[in-house]
Amino acid sequence: MSIALSKNSTVVLNSIRLAAFRLGIGIGGTFAPGAIVERAARWFSTPSAKARERAGSVESDARRGVMCVDGERLAVYEWGELQSQPYVLLSHGWSSFALRFQPWIAPLRAAGYAVVAFDQIGHGQSSGRRSTLPQFARHLACVAEHYGPAAAVIGHSMGGAATAIAMTEGLRAERAILIAPAADLAAALRRFTRGIGLPRCLSTRLRERIEAQAQVRFDSLLMHPRVTRLAQPALIVHDLDDREVPWEEGERYARYWPGARLLSTGGLGHHRVAADAGVIDAALQFLSGGRVGERVVSTPNLPYGYA
Numbered sequence: 001m002s003i004a005l006s007k008n009s010t011v012v013l014n015s016i017r018l019a020a021f022r023l024g025i026g027i028g029g030t031f032a033p034g035a036i037v038e039r040a041a042r043w044f045s046t047p048s049a050k051a052r053e054r055a056g057s058v059e060s061d062a063r064r065g066v067m068c069v070d071g072e073r074l075a076v077y078e079w080g081e082l083q084s085q086p087y088v089l090l091s092h093g094w095s096s097f098a099l100r101f102q103p104w105i106a107p108l109r110a111a112g113y114a115v116v117a118f119d120q121i122g123h124g125q126s127s128g129r130r131s132t133l134p135q136f137a138r139h140l141a142c143v144a145e146h147y148g149p150a151a152a153v154i155g156h157s158m159g160g161a162a163t164a165i166a167m168t169e170g171l172r173a174e175r176a177i178l179i180a181p182a183a184d185l186a187a188a189l190r191r192f193t194r195g196i197g198l199p200r201c202l203s204t205r206l207r208e209r210i211e212a213q214a215q216v217r218f219d220s221l222l223m224h225p226r227v228t229r230l231a232q233p234a235l236i237v238h239d240l241d242d243r244e245v246p247w248e249e250g251e252r253y254a255r256y257w258p259g260a261r262l263l264s265t266g267g268l269g270h271h272r273v274a275a276d277a278g279v280i281d282a283a284l285q286f287l288s289g290g291r292v293g294e295r296v297v298s299t300p301n302l303p304y305g306y307a
Contacts, residue, residue, distance in 0.1 A: 037202055041209045044192055045130040047122045048095035055097035055124040062099075067118070069142045070135070075125035076143065079105055080114030086151035088287075089173070090117035091140050093157030093180075093274075097124030103275045104154070104283075111284055113151060118143050120159075132214045133185055133221060136162035137169070144171045151175065152287055156274040157245060158182055161223065164253065168226045176234040177283050179274050180242055183223040183249035223249075227257040234260040235286040235293055237279055244270040254296040261286075261293035 062077035077098050080087070088108050090101045098117035108115050120136055121128035140162050144150060149172040155163035160181025167173060182188055186207070193203040211217055234257050238250025247264065254262035268276055286292040 033202055033205070036198075037205045037209050040193075040196065040198055040202075040206050041213065042130070043196070044189070044206070044210060045132055045213070047131060051095045051097060052124060055099060055119065058097075058099040058102065060099050060102060060105075062105075062117075067143065067146060069139050070121075072121045073127040074121065074139060074143070075119040077117045078114070079116075080109055082114045082116070082147065085112060085114040087114040087116055087147060089140075089144055089147070089150045089153045090115065091136075091153060091155035091159035091163050092117070092120065092123070093155075093159045095123070096156070096159075099124070100156075100274070101154070103277070104280055107280050107284055111287065113287075116143065116147055116150075132210075133158060133161060133165070134214055134216050137165035141166040141169065141171050144173070149173065152177060154179070154283065156180060157270065161185075161221075164223055164227055164230075165221065167232070168229055173232060175232055175287060176230075177237065177286065178234065178250070178253060179237045179279070180239065180245050180270050181223075181236065181250055181253055182245045183252045185221050186218045187249070188245075189218070224252050224256040227253055227260070230257055230259070232259060233286075235263060235283065236260055237263045237265065237273060237282070237293075239265045239268045239270065239273045241267055242270045242273070251296060254293075260296075261291075262296050263293035 060077065062079055065076045065078065067074045067076050075098070090098060090104065092098055092100055098119050101117055105115055119126040120131055120139060122131040136158055144153070144166065151173070152175040153163045153167070153171070153173045154177040155161070156179045160178035161183065163176055163178060164181065167176060189207055189210070190203070193206065198206065207218065234253070236250050236254040238247045240247050251262060254260045263282055265273055265276070265279065273279055282292050
């Protein structure tokens with residue numbers, strides 16, 4: 001009962017917050033548009049505080065440590081013998097945390113892998129309050145550099161996008177598994193602005209503000225031009241019923257990444273797909289060299305299909 005009340009309270013608080021923000025847009029959009037854009041930019045780059053609370057309550061047998069990156073403290077988790085076993089690096093998504101991958105640990109350990117995970121800044125037990133996709137990718141690369149070449153990187157949602165970016169910029173991994181990966185930050189921003197009711201005229205200013213803060217153009221973070229450069233085998237897992245990151249974005253990875261295959265699921269949505277036992281079994285089969293999923297092909301005469 002207490003859990004249900006807690007969830008209901010969170011929904012009510014989020015609804016009140018959204019209603020108050022929309023009321024503020026109606027007033028401030030006319031008299032103080034800059035303040036509205038600034039507030040929306042902070043909201044877009046601020047992970048859920050509720051997820052941080054949940055992260056602190058998850059039990060784990062991991063060895064825990066801290067890495068200092070960009071003046072922030074990253075909480076790091078280790079399992080297995082990193083000196084003698086190949087390791088898998090885990091990359092969580094937005095408003096999530098490393099120990100959300102707990103269902104993966106025992107299967108990966110049983111398959112002979114050591115495992116490394118970490119909380120991004122503003123997430124889990126790490127320091128900081130805000131984060132961006134470029135920071136996700138940079139900090140993932142820093143952790144990978146510290147531990148050396150990985151047998152595989154497994155990333156969920158924004159952690160999947162960060163994995164692809166980091167690999168195109170030098171992160172060394174033999175394989176990649178991307179689960180419900182975001183492929184287009186501009187599309188994510190459009191979903192966000194629709195959700196908060198931001199007018200189109202202010203949406204353009206919001207994008208410019210976020211690009212200035214992150215010192216990066218959204219177009220440079222589009223995935224399909226990037227992943228064409230990757231030679232490593234990849235498994236893209238995406239649910240057809242994903243309401244947060246459309247299945248089409250995962251399909252885009254599979255179509256443009258030369259060594260990628262697509263595993264489509266149904267009825268799992270955006271979050272349950274990352275902990276589904278069937279998905280974990282398929283991922284382990286892929287890591288052992290098995291043929292999993294379908295090869296997506298695209299040519300001028302065949303815009304979309306499977307091989």
